[in-house]
Amino acid sequence: MEFLIFLTTAILWLGGTLIYVAAGILRLHYPKGRLKKDYSLKPTLSILLPCYNEGRTVYDTIESINQSNYPKDRLEIIVTDDCSVDDSFEWIQKAQEEHHNLTVIRNEKNLGKTHVILNAMRTSKADMVMIVDSDTVLHPDAIDEVMACFTSPKMGAVGIPASVKNPNENSLTAYQTAVYYSGFRIYRIPQVILNQVGCIGGYALAIRRHVFMEIAPKLEERRFLGCVVNDGEDRYITHLTLLAGYETYQDSDAVCWTSVPADHLKYWGQQMRWRRTFVRDFIFTLQTLWKHVCDLHPSLFHTYIVIPLALAVAGLDVAMVVLTGGGVAWFDHHRLFAYMAVSFLVLALARHFKKDQDLSNPLRVLIYAPWWIVNNFYLTLAAALTLDNGDWGNRDKKKKETK
Amino acid sequence: VINPRVVLTKTALYLYRTFALITLYGVLAGVMSYLVLLGFFAVSSSWVAPFIIASTDTQVLDLTGKIVQSQQNIENLFVDLNKWNKNLEAMKDSQKQLLSLNDEFRAALSRQKHADAQDVPELYQLNQRKSADNIVTEHVMHDAAELETQVEQDLKAGLITKEDALQSRMQIRASRNLATDGNIAETMMRDVIRQKLPHSTSNMDTMARRAELANSLVELTAEINTAESQRVADQVQIATLTSAINLAKRSPLYKAISGNTTKFAFVPYDNEVHTGDPVYGCYLMIVICRKVGVIGATYDVEEKITHPLFHTDVRGNLAELKLSIPKAAKKNVLFVGGKPWLF
Numbered sequence: 001m002e003f004l005i006f007l008t009t010a011i012l013w014l015g016g017t018l019i020y021v022a023a024g025i026l027r028l029h030y031p032k033g034r035l036k037k038d039y040s041l042k043p044t045l046s047i048l049l050p051c052y053n054e055g056r057t058v059y060d061t062i063e064s065i066n067q068s069n070y071p072k073d074r075l076e077i078i079v080t081d082d083c084s085v086d087d088s089f090e091w092i093q094k095a096q097e098e099h100h101n102l103t104v105i106r107n108e109k110n111l112g113k114t115h116v117i118l119n120a121m122r123t124s125k126a127d128m129v130m131i132v133d134s135d136t137v138l139h140p141d142a143i144d145e146v147m148a149c150f151t152s153p154k155m156g157a158v159g160i161p162a163s164v165k166n167p168n169e170n171s172l173t174a175y176q177t178a179v180y181y182s183g184f185r186i187y188r189i190p191q192v193i194l195n196q197v198g199c200i201g202g203y204a205l206a207i208r209r210h211v212f213m214e215i216a217p218k219l220e221e222r223r224f225l226g227c228v229v230n231d232g233e234d235r236y237i238t239h240l241t242l243l244a245g246y247e248t249y250q251d252s253d254a255v256c257w258t259s260v261p262a263d264h265l266k267y268w269g270q271q272m273r274w275r276r277t278f279v280r281d282f283i284f285t286l287q288t289l290w291k292h293v294c295d296l297h298p299s300l301f302h303t304y305i306v307i308p309l310a311l312a313v314a315g316l317d318v319a320m321v322v323l324t325g326g327g328v329a330w331f332d333h334h335r336l337f338a339y340m341a342v343s344f345l346v347l348a349l350a351r352h353f354k355k356d357q358d359l360s361n362p363l364r365v366l367i368y369a370p371w372w373i374v375n376n377f378y379l380t381l382a383a384a385l386t387l388d389n390g391d392w393g394n395r396d397k398k399k400k401e402t403k
Numbered sequence: 404v405i406n407p408r409v410v411l412t413k414t415a416l417y418l419y420r421t422f423a424l425i426t427l428y429g430v431l432a433g434v435m436s437y438l439v440l441l442g443f444f445a446v447s448s449s450w451v452a453p454f455i456i457a458s459t460d461t462q463v464l465d466l467t468g469k470i471v472q473s474q475q476n477i478e479n480l481f482v483d484l485n486k487w488n489k490n491l492e493a494m495k496d497s498q499k500q501l502l503s504l505n506d507e508f509r510a511a512l513s514r515q516k517h518a519d520a521q522d523v524p525e526l527y528q529l530n531q532r533k534s535a536d537n538i539v540t541e542h543v544m545h546d547a548a549e550l551e552t553q554v555e556q557d558l559k560a561g562l563i564t565k566e567d568a569l570q571s572r573m574q575i576r577a578s579r580n581l582a583t584d585g586n587i588a589e590t591m592m593r594d595v596i597r598q599k600l601p602h603s604t605s606n607m608d609t610m611a612r613r614a615e616l617a618n619s620l621v622e623l624t625a626e627i628n629t630a631e632s633q634r635v636a637d638q639v640q641i642a643t644l645t646s647a648i649n650l651a652k653r654s655p656l657y658k659a660i661s662g663n664t665t666k667f668a669f670v671p672y673d674n675e676v677h678t679g680d681p682v683y684g685c686y687l688m689i690v691i692c693r694k695v696g697v698i699g700a701t702y703d704v705e706e707k708i709t710h711p712l713f714h715t716d717v718r719g720n721l722a723e724l725k726l727s728i729p730k731a732a733k734k735n736v737l738f739v740g741g742k743p744w745l746f
Contacts, residue, residue, distance in 0.1 A: 225416040226409070378430060385423030388416060 015310070019302060020182075023189040033192055033252060037148035044074045045147065046124035046209075050116040051092065051134040052082040057259075058134040059091040065132065066099050070143040078120040079134075080105040082112070088134075112230030113202075118220055121212055130206040131234070137165065138204065139255035146206045146254050156246025157207040157238060159200030161185060165257040168360045172267055175368035176260040177359060188250055190299055195247040198303035202234030203258045207241065215240040224280070227388040232277025239281060242300070243291055271375065275383030282308040311380060443689055444712050449740050451668035451676065452711055453724060453732045456659040466656045473644045480637045480644075487634040491627060498623045505616050512609060519599040526599070530592045537589055540582040547575045655702055655721050666732040668698075668739075669708045671719040676701060676739045682724060683738045684731035692742040696726035711735045 047065055051058045058079070065077055079102060081089045089106060096102045103123065107116070121129055128147065132138065142160060149158045161184035167177040191197045218240055222229040238248055261267040285292060285304045292304065359365070444450065456463060551572065558568040598605045651657055655667050670676050676698050685692040700723040710717045726732055 225419060226412040227416065378434070381430060382427055385419075385427055388420065 011310070015302075015306065019190070020186055023186045026193050027186065027189045030189075030193055033249075035149060035195070035249060035251075036151065037145070037251075037253075038151045039144065039148045041147050041150055042071055042074055043128045043147060043150070044126035045070065045076070045128045045130060045143065045206075046120075046126040047075070047077045048117050048120040048124070048129055048131045049077055049079040049134055050082060050113050050120070050131075051079060051084065051088050052110070052113070052116075053084045053086045054088050054091075054134040055086050056091050058088055059095050061132065061134050061136055061138075062092075062095040062099065062102065064137040065143075066101070067140050068138060068143045069140050070147070072101060074126075075143070076101045076103060076124070076126065078103045078105065078123055080107065080116045080120050082116050083107045083110040112228060114219060114222065114230050114233045115228075117233065118216055121209070121216065124209060127209055128206055129209050129212055130204065131202055131237075133203040133258065135259050136162075136203040137257045142204070142254040142256050145251050146204075149249050149251050150206075150208070152247065154245075154247050155195070155208075156211045156241040156244065156248060157200055157205060158249045158251055159197065159206070159238075160204040160254040160256045161188075161250055161252055162201055162203055163255060163257045165259045166262060169262045171364035171367050172264065173260050173262050174359050174361070174364045175371070176267075178365045180260070184250070185252075191303070192250050192252070194297050194299060195249055196242060196297045196300055197248040197250045198238065198242075198300050199235040200238045200248060200250065202237075204254075204256045205234055205237065207237065208246075211241055211244065211246055212237070214244055224387045229280065229387075231273045231389075232280055235277050235281050236284070239284065239304075242296060243288065245295065271379055272383055272386070275375070275379050276387055276389065278308060278311075279380070279384045280387060311375075440688065440712055443743070444710075447738075447743065448674045449738045449743060450674065450736045451670050451682075451722065451739055452708055453666065453668045453734060453737050455732050456656060456665050456667060458659055458665075460656075460659065463656050463659045466651060466654070467660050470648055470651055470657075470660075473648050477641055477644050477648075480641045484634060484637045484641070487630050487637065491630045491634065494623055494627050494630065498620065498627060501616065501620050501623065505613075505620060508613055508616060512613070515609075516601075523596055523599045526592060526596045530589060530596060533585065533589045533592060537582070537585045540585055544579055544582045547578055551575050653702070654704055655723060658723070666724040666726055666729070668722045668724050668737060669706055669717075669719055670701070670722050670739075671717050674719070674739070676722050680739045681741070682726070682731075683742050684728065684734050685736075685738070685743070688736065689738075689743045692738065692744075693728075695728040695731035695737065696724055698739060699723035699725040 049058070049061065049065075054061075062077060062079065065075075066072075068075065077099070079092050079095070081092055081104070083106075092102075092104055096104050105120065105123065111119070117131055128150070130143070130146070138160075146158050146160060149155060162180055164173065164177040164180055166173050168174060188197060215237065219233060219236060222236065241248055261270050281304070285308075292300070296304075554563070554568050554571045554575075557563045558565065563571075597603055600606075659665050668676075668682075678698055678700055680698045681694050682696045682698060683692045684695040702721045702723070704721055705718060706721050707716055707718050709715070724732060724737075731737060
């Protein structure tokens with residue numbers, strides 16, 4: 001058992017290190033990516049803005065979109081209130097009074113994010129659609145940058161690396177800032193270079209409308225044992241786009257900000273949804289494995305196969321270590337040192353390359369270094385056993401707020 | 404109309420949810436229990452870790468081998484010690500005799516020197532006188548040669564008879580013999596005087612013998628010292644080995660050798676137990692407990708084990724368990740003094 005744990009850990013660390021080293025080298029070599037952008041491209045664009053219990057935040061998001069430098073006559077915003085129980089709809093109405101390019105849909109019953117997006121997409125007549133979360137703030141140039149990436153008809157979807165709006169709110173947000181940085185700014189670089197990004201975040205996902213129409217039926221049919229699936233639509237959309245033969249890209253020139261959970265309960269809920277997405281995607285990958293082998297670049301195997309498998313094995317490792325009674329002894333100083341070293345490395349890179357994400361007290365990140373144990377040991381298992389859950393995540397239990 | 408597909412899906416969903424509920428709450432309960440155990444063992448001062456020592460245990464076999472080896476060594480050392488004692492006795496007797504002989508030798512030598520010192524002047528004077536006598540006799544013997552010639556002439560001349568001549572020749576020959584004897588006596592006396600002088604060969608021989616005797620004494624003394632040192636070393640080694648064996652005989656492992664007691668418990672230094680304290684065993688590690696025996700004895704012998712939960716090294720003592728329920732010795736932990744919780 002000790003040998004198996006050692007072997008798995010070694011493979012995980014070695015594989016992860018190689019990916020990050022390769023990503024670092026590619027990043028230095030292609031600081032702006034390989035894609036040649038065309039800023040003359042100004043297709044008609046519908047921003048799909050699903051909203052559920054976001055309160056004033058949705059108004060701020062609409063404001064940030066309308067402050068965009070993108071031609072207003074080519075931009076519309078379709079906001080859908082999915083039967084919020086707070087004052088979100090009032091804020092949407094306020095925005096509608098102020099801006100004429102706003103189409104508002106209000107559901108009489110809660111349908112879930114996936115169906116909200118699909119319905120909004122059907123309302124749109126634009127060439128492009130861009131899903132934007134109702135708590136995302138876009139840089140005024142973000143839409144121009146993203147649209148400039150659709151130079152090739154093969155380019156199906158483009159995303160934006162997320163910056164954290166509240167990095168220094170507390171230790172938890174500082175930790176997530178480091179994780180976001182390592183994920184968006186380092187790990188995905190090889191995928192960006194290959195134009196095959198495995199997952200574009202749903203907080204800002206631009207996609208050709210006809211591509212979206214093409215994959216929409218599969219998105220709509222998504223069920224788990226008869227239960228409606230509402231989470232992980234972003235990863236699924238990206239995955240389907242790739243399998244449909246299109247390219248996907250993440251534009252590092254575009255900037256947007258999103259808030260990360262500042263309290264543990266919300267963070268737990270978010271991580272649970274992400275894990276469910278992960279598990280669903282893994283199942284989907286296994287179901288369409290041959291198509292992956294034939295159509296996708298082998299590097300995506302790391303995202304779609306190796307990581308889920310490695311995490312499953314790591315979870316089993318942790319479980320076995322606990323069950324065999326070595327739980328405390330396992331967390332010896334060598335491993336703690338390794339956690340600290342990796343955390344410091346990520347922080348050093350974050351501080352060097354992304355000044356706007358500078359953490360006031362980077363050492364706080366270390367508090368959450370052992371989080372991956374919870375993530376792998378319990379969260380993945382819990383996610384795999386709650387795939388029938390189709391809620392909106394953090395926003396479900398929000399009480400009605402007054403304007 | 405019942406749709407079999409719907410029924411199948413609903414059944415699968417029901418089974419999935421049931422399995423998920425049981426698994427997730429099971430894992431959660433496991434994690435919580437583990438955390439409770441961690442907390443409990445972090446503060447508990449009543450736990451002991453039982454273990455059974457069989458006579459075939461490698462430690463016991465090792466100890467048995469060492470004790471047998473040590474006893475054999477002690478016996479060999481006693482044999483050596485007796486040998487050294489006898490040798491020492493003989494050597495000391497010999498030393499005593501040599502010392503006595505040395506004293507006598509010295510006394511005799513002293514006496515001899517004293518006598519020689521007195522005799523030499525007298526002998527010297529006598530020798531002088533003898534020498535003077537011999538010179539006079541030589542002159543007389545010169546005259547005797549002339550007399551002998553005269554006797555031969557008188558015999559030829561018929562002045563004396565053959566018998567007178569023979570008698571005269573015999574008297575002259577006797578005188579010559581006496582003169583020769585006188586010379587011999589003088590020479591011998593001179594030799595006697597020379598032998599009595601301090602650097603004479605006889606005195607040197609005597610000194611050499613005395614040196615040999617002294618050397619023998621020194622060698623013997625050295626041998627005696629060596630033997631005594633060896634004897635002391637053997638005695639110390641015997642005492643050390645005996646002490647070690649006695650210590651080993653007081654250890655729990657020795658009890659396992661004799662087969663009297665084979666159940667013990669490791670007691671961490673932070674925990675304290677006394678002879679007669681009740682011992683409890685639990686079904687679920689720390690809950691649902693019952694009395695399983697008492698502490699039979701405590702041993703002031705340090706032991707080190709791996710913590711049953713933390714898997715870190717823990718130091719402590721050993722205690723003998725007298726268990727009314729012997730299989731309790733197979734548990735990971737037992738508790739001394741009372742139940743860890745109230746049940």
